[in-house]
Structures are given as C-alpha cells and as structure tokens.
Amino acid sequence: MEFVIKISQFLLSLSLLIILHELGHFLPAKWFKTRVEKFYLFFDVKYSLFKKKIGETVYGIGWLPLGGYVKISGMIDESMDKEQMAQPPQPWEFRSKPAWQRLIIMLGGVTVNFILAIVIYIGMSYYYGDLMLPIDNIQDGILIENNVAKEAGLETGDKIVAVDGKKIEYFSQLPENVLFGNTITVERDGQTKDVHLPEDFLAQMIDSKEPFFIDLRMPFIVAQIPDSSHNKQSGLKEGDVIVALNDTPTKYTDQVVPALEKYKGQEVDATVLRDKQNITIPLEVNSDAKLGLAYATGATPKTLEELGYYTYVTKKYNLFESIPVGLTKAKDKLLSYFKQVKAIFTPSTGAYKGVGGFKAIYDIFPAFWSWEVFWSITAFLSIMLGVLNLLPIPALDGGHVMFLLYEMVSGQKPSEKFLEKAQIVGFIILIALVLFANGNDIFRAFSD
CATH class of the missing domain: 2.30.42.10 (PDZ domain)
Known part of the structure; x- marks a missing residue:
C-alpha cells in the first residue's frame, strides 16, 4: 500500500508538470501559427498507449515515463526529422518564424514552470497559512546526532543564531542554510562562537548515510x-x-x-x-x-506545545496577503536551487554525490497522502524542472535559447547542419547526466 501511495503521488506530480511544461511550448506555437505535429505525455518509443489526432496535432500518451514532448514542424529537436528539414521552409514551420517568436516558444515551458510554482505557493499560503517555530523559542538548543556534524564542531544544545552572518529566524530555515553555509554562529553555554565547516561538508554528509544532522530535541514520551x-x-x-x-x-x-x-x-x-x-x-x-x-x-507541534516544550507561530493570510508571501517563497526556493546547482558543479564540495534520478524524486514523496505535502513537493519540482531546462545544453530548452540569443545579437543564424550536430552532442551530454543521476540512485540502494 505504501508503494501505491508513493508511486501515485510521483506519477501525478510528474504528469502535471510535464503536461503544463509542454503546454507552455504548445500555446505560443499555436499563437504564432506554427504547426504542432505531436503533443505527448511520456515518450512513445515504437508505440503509444493512447493517441488521437485532433486537427493537425496528434495527442497521445507514451509508455516510457521519462518526460514528454511537443513536436513542432521545422524545428531541430529530439525527433531529428532530417527529411522534413531537407525540404524548403514552409510558412507554418518553426524555422520560418522571426527569432523573437521562436524565443518566446522556447521559453514558454520554463515560464509555465515558474508561474506554476508561484501559483502553488500563493494558494498554499492562502489555504494552509504557515506554521513556524521561531529560533528564539528553542530554549535548549538543537539536536545533533550525525558524527560528521559533530566532528565539524556542532553540538547538541547549540543555539544556531546565524549562518555566514545572516540571522536565522525560523527552525525550518536551519538545515538548508547550514548545509550550504561556511561559518555557523552558535550560542553555547552562554557564549557566542563561530563554527567553521569544511569545504566538503556536504560530501561528508552524503557519504555518512547517518540520520538527519539537525533536528529538534524531543521529550521522552x-x-x-x-x-x-x-x-x-x-x-x-x-x-x-x-x-x-x-x-x-x-x-x-x-x-x-x-x-x-x-x-x-x-x-x-x-x-x-x-x-x-x-x-x-x-x-x-x-x-x-x-x-x-x-x-x-x-x-506533533500540537503535542509539543501542550507539553510546554516549544511555542509555534501560526500565520494566516487573506488572498491579497498571500500573493507577496507566495512570491517570496517561490523566489527563496529558486535561489536555493540555484545554490544547489552551483554546489553540484563545484567538484570540491562533493555535492555531485547527492545527485539523484527518478528514485530520488520518488523517495521525496511520503508514504501517506497529504495534499499539503504533495503541492509543496510539486512546486519545488516545478522550479527544479524550470532551472534544469534552462541549462545551456543543446537538446534542452536552454540550448535552443542560447543559439537563438546568438542569432538575435549577431544577426547570423547557425546553419541547420550545425544545429543537428549540436543536438546530437546535447543528447549525449543529457543521456550521460541521466545515467549518472540514476546510477547514483542504484549505487546508494546497493550501498544501503
């Protein structure tokens, strides 16, 4: 039953994100009178689970749940349709449209991803509000059980007041800030001191496979x-x-x-x-x-409050108040994910060891059904999908955008032969990244 609940959330979230991302390409393409030949959820390698042609577009569901796509006429993409590209350009084709229109079409997917995350965060702020534990309400400090964190200098009972000079206001902000921080300012035995984390702290945490390194101290119930x-x-x-x-x-x-x-x-x-x-x-x-x-x-927070251990703060927002709150949450998550991507591409941090594939995403979802948790994870995954698609790798949206910006600045359009070769190189890079990420999942599974 646990597997059914987790896989249902995983597939529902993934399907929603894929459909809306591809819709972000589809709608501007239609608006600019560009022919869209296919609109697919999942990949239809050899055959489809479902397909139906409406107008000039075939809508379908593939059997391979690794993503989705829209096939736009006259565009060098994953279909590598060389026969079509060998024909003279037609007015309805992507390659015949002005560069600014092609740029809008290519940016449509990631734009929808970011808008979706903002809408979810606004909706969650309005419907659920925020239950937060102020750092100042943690009188006896935090719990440190991970040996790597202990060796770095953190101790149970520490009150973390700042990370890299930035004051921490709520407990929920602690783990991520500490994980990617350098200098942790703590209050210990009535004195303030700085704990300097090693550069490869994140890599050591990943390798340790020990319990989460920062937690609340709990009563013995x-x-x-x-x-x-x-x-x-x-x-x-x-x-x-x-x-x-x-x-x-x-x-x-x-x-x-x-x-x-x-x-x-x-x-x-x-x-x-x-x-x-x-x-x-x-x-x-x-x-x-x-x-x-x-x-x-x-x-639960309710139990902890009743026992007198911690005092939580509940914030409720009306519709207008929830808009800036949701925008701030989306901005913070976006900046946080950029920070994670930067760490991944900085070998000295060892963050690349924590990169995961589909199993890692599946593991994020809980073994129980909670719409609040589901929408929170979906919003984060939408931001993640948007950021990753903006990477300047041919075969991703960011690769197409990179060439389009070059064309708009230089006034010269890269040749179709060059774009075909770049697409192949991009696919090789993309496949290597997918194999690496999912290989990490397999390695961790066997290690565990």
Missing part, C-alpha cells in the same frame, strides 16, 4: 510498555513523559541514554509528567541500561 517489560507493573502509562531519573534531568530523549548508563542495574525514582502534573514512579533500570519500554521518536 512513553509509547508502549510491553507485557514482557520488567516495568510493566510500575504504574507508567502510555503518553507519560519521563523528565528526570533520580536527580538527573531527562527533559529530552538525548539525555535519557546517558542517565540510564549512570543508573544501570539500579532502581530509580522517575519524575513523570502526566496531565501537566509531575508525579514520582519507581522504575528499574536493568543491567543493559534499559527500561524495557518503547518511546515515541517524534511528536
């Missing part, structure tokens, strides 16, 4: 007391929060393990938070430093 537990008759109940063992505070789960080591093989008086009251319950710590119970690995 009793989730289950098995019948076999030596503390079954202690009086503990599910939902109890163990906040101290004897005189040792255990407000957070990360404090429980060292406390249990300290008292292993002994009976302790546990201070338990129940219904907002502290009560004392005797518990036995066995020789393995275990209590013989299961605890919750996380908690």
Whole structure:
C-alpha cells in the first residue's frame, strides 16, 4: 500500500508538470501559427498507449515515463526529422518564424514552470497559512546526532543564531542554510562562537548515510510498555513523559541514554509528567541500561506545545496577503536551487554525490497522502524542472535559447547542419547526466 501511495503521488506530480511544461511550448506555437505535429505525455518509443489526432496535432500518451514532448514542424529537436528539414521552409514551420517568436516558444515551458510554482505557493499560503517555530523559542538548543556534524564542531544544545552572518529566524530555515553555509554562529553555554565547516561538508554528509544532522530535541514520551517489560507493573502509562531519573534531568530523549548508563542495574525514582502534573514512579533500570519500554521518536507541534516544550507561530493570510508571501517563497526556493546547482558543479564540495534520478524524486514523496505535502513537493519540482531546462545544453530548452540569443545579437543564424550536430552532442551530454543521476540512485540502494 505504501508503494501505491508513493508511486501515485510521483506519477501525478510528474504528469502535471510535464503536461503544463509542454503546454507552455504548445500555446505560443499555436499563437504564432506554427504547426504542432505531436503533443505527448511520456515518450512513445515504437508505440503509444493512447493517441488521437485532433486537427493537425496528434495527442497521445507514451509508455516510457521519462518526460514528454511537443513536436513542432521545422524545428531541430529530439525527433531529428532530417527529411522534413531537407525540404524548403514552409510558412507554418518553426524555422520560418522571426527569432523573437521562436524565443518566446522556447521559453514558454520554463515560464509555465515558474508561474506554476508561484501559483502553488500563493494558494498554499492562502489555504494552509504557515506554521513556524521561531529560533528564539528553542530554549535548549538543537539536536545533533550525525558524527560528521559533530566532528565539524556542532553540538547538541547549540543555539544556531546565524549562518555566514545572516540571522536565522525560523527552525525550518536551519538545515538548508547550514548545509550550504561556511561559518555557523552558535550560542553555547552562554557564549557566542563561530563554527567553521569544511569545504566538503556536504560530501561528508552524503557519504555518512547517518540520520538527519539537525533536528529538534524531543521529550521522552512513553509509547508502549510491553507485557514482557520488567516495568510493566510500575504504574507508567502510555503518553507519560519521563523528565528526570533520580536527580538527573531527562527533559529530552538525548539525555535519557546517558542517565540510564549512570543508573544501570539500579532502581530509580522517575519524575513523570502526566496531565501537566509531575508525579514520582519507581522504575528499574536493568543491567543493559534499559527500561524495557518503547518511546515515541517524534511528536506533533500540537503535542509539543501542550507539553510546554516549544511555542509555534501560526500565520494566516487573506488572498491579497498571500500573493507577496507566495512570491517570496517561490523566489527563496529558486535561489536555493540555484545554490544547489552551483554546489553540484563545484567538484570540491562533493555535492555531485547527492545527485539523484527518478528514485530520488520518488523517495521525496511520503508514504501517506497529504495534499499539503504533495503541492509543496510539486512546486519545488516545478522550479527544479524550470532551472534544469534552462541549462545551456543543446537538446534542452536552454540550448535552443542560447543559439537563438546568438542569432538575435549577431544577426547570423547557425546553419541547420550545425544545429543537428549540436543536438546530437546535447543528447549525449543529457543521456550521460541521466545515467549518472540514476546510477547514483542504484549505487546508494546497493550501498544501503
């Protein structure tokens, strides 16, 4: 069932993005009276799952879910239709249109991608609002479990106040800013200090395969007391929060393990938070430093607020307020992704090791259905698709745009033979990138 939910979200998001991207090419092509021969979701190698001709265009669904395309008459594209290109140019063909019209047609796909992301972020801001945890409301610092982060100098209990001199306002901003940051300003034991991350910090994080490196410190909430537990008759109940063992505070789960080591093989008086009251319950710590119970690995914002651990801020927006908020979110995500692409093409960062293909995208989607999560991921993927398509690689939109800009500036149109060869080179580069990204997925799967 988990696979069905994840693959359904994956295919729905991918289909939506492909159709709208290709529609971005299709509509201006039609507007400029350019013939569109095909409009396909997925690739129809050898055969189609569905196709129907309406007017001069064949609309269809291919069997290979690696993308989609529109075939525009008189354009050197992935179809490599040399026979058509050998004929004299016709008025309805792409190559017969002015350069500015061809440029608009080629930029239509990525334009739709960016507009879609903006619309989604505006809609989400209006419908859901924002639930945020201000950094100032994290009184006892963050949780650091990853050994790479520890070796870099970060510690559990650190209050991160700035990254590269920029103040961090909300917890949700922390992971990405730290991951791509250089100097982390933390407050530790009442003093402020700078932690300088190594240049290949991102590569080390990818190689470590350890848990996420920045998280909230969570309360030790009793989730289950098995019948076999030596503390079954202690009086503990599910939902109890163990906040101290004897005189040792255990407000957070990360404090429980060292406390249990300290008292292993002994009976302790546990201070338990129940219904907002502290009560004392005797518990036995066995020789393995275990209590013989299961605890919750996380908690909802509502639960954390009720327990008094964190205070969240909920922001609601009306329709007009949601517009600048959505635009800001789209801008921040776009700049963030540019930062990631820059890191990928900077070998010293090792970010290229984290590049993933279709499995990596599939893994982003949760094992449960949430429209809020779905639209958030789809908006990000739309930005990602737009940015990647703008890369100046022949066979991508950015490659066509690069040659069109050259034509508009120089007044000279590259020959069709040159464009055909460039398209082939572009395909080789594109295939290499696809193989590398999906090869990373396979390598990580076997490594795990």
